[in-house]
Amino acid sequence: MKVAYFPGCSLHSTGIEFDISVREVCKAVGIELEEIEGWICCGATSAHATNHLLSLAMPAYSLALAERMDVEDVVAPCAACFNRLKHTAVLCQDKATFEKVRELLPIPWENRLRIRNLLDLFVGMLEEIKPKITKPLSDLKLASYYGCLLLRPPHICQFDDPENPTTMDELLRACGAQVVDWTHKTECCGANLTIPRSDLVVELTYRILKSAKTAGADAIVTACPFCHLNLDARQADVHRVKGEIFNIPILYFTQVLGLALGIPAKKLGLRRHLVDPFLIPTLRRR
């Protein structure tokens, strides 16, 4: 299966281990990723927070480039990019909005591609993936953390139950792991407030870490580079401000799947996290 790949800006930098593990895992399960040539930033929060039309036009341009490829689906692993691409595709189903956006673009655009996130794609092919799971992570207890942008707003994302999603749980269970029941699977981490108002992000991430720890999770699994940054890199600040040490590793779901597929840990970028995943004995042997 060939899909157009929209990595997004984070996956070249702060989320580099997401990109590395996405590419490894897709290779292993038979998804061919072809990067959209010449793609531009989706605009992220800063575009939609300041200019509505621009926030639709930026993703539309990259989608128009993808329409020149021989594909039906565009895959954006980053939850934020997925959210912006899908906003564009869904809101432009309205004819007037579509015309407004199309007028701005220098190249033709029909808005005909499907926007997918990887979780959705993997769970759709779970029966094919299951036989390839050779190294199940049976003694691992994981908290599946969906955050905001994969799920909300529901009229855009059209993915899973926004109040109690289970797609990632299903994937993690297929990897052999135990999935804990916890309270914060869809709570917000504060996203880009992490730079201008890190104090607020420390408060929100503290609550999430605390809930995962109380539920007995060894690690938190995420699908978003913002969430990853806030939960992983801000743990030191949470310690400083709240006086509580968590040391909970934060993993991307692609890393967990990769490990279960038998891909060595060093090929999945696990060493790049700030909270060392090898604190978990099971992972040390991988």
Place this chain on the structure above:
Amino acid sequence: MLDLVADDTLANQIKEICGENVKKCYQCGKCTASCPLAFAMDVKPNQVMRMAQIGLRDVLSSSTIWICASCASCTARCPLEIRISYVMDALREIALKENIPPKEPRIPLFHKIFCRWVGWLGKLYELGFIMEYKLRSGQWFNDILMGIKMFINGKLNPFPTTSPNSEVVRQLMEKTSQR
């Protein structure tokens, strides 16, 4: 006598930008109850809705419109299906256009510098963007330790990644800002 006639201008501006009708809100408070950041806001989301309904333009200088993280919990739960997070976006857009001094100046500064870097390179060069933000916001020293650790772990790319189509981004920015 106190003039109690509501002014529709703001409600109409919001509708024009994002299509949402703030007049539908019946003040159930569910948005505020769902909001993870309500504790840090000076005007709570349901109050924002009321102010927008009756045209109290003070809402444009609230901290709320900048602190809102666009998590859309409110939008997912509003019984009237008002997309409150889009209303927040529209209020920010209006506040910027009307040059209303923001109560949380660092947040719009963050967005402005973000957009400028993306306009230059077509993609976000995180390290360059963060350095400029730190310099201009005066928050130079926080996060230095975190930054160093991320750099060592290879999570802050020292080199900018660029798109050959950065010109398109600039054109889109230009065209959409004229409206």
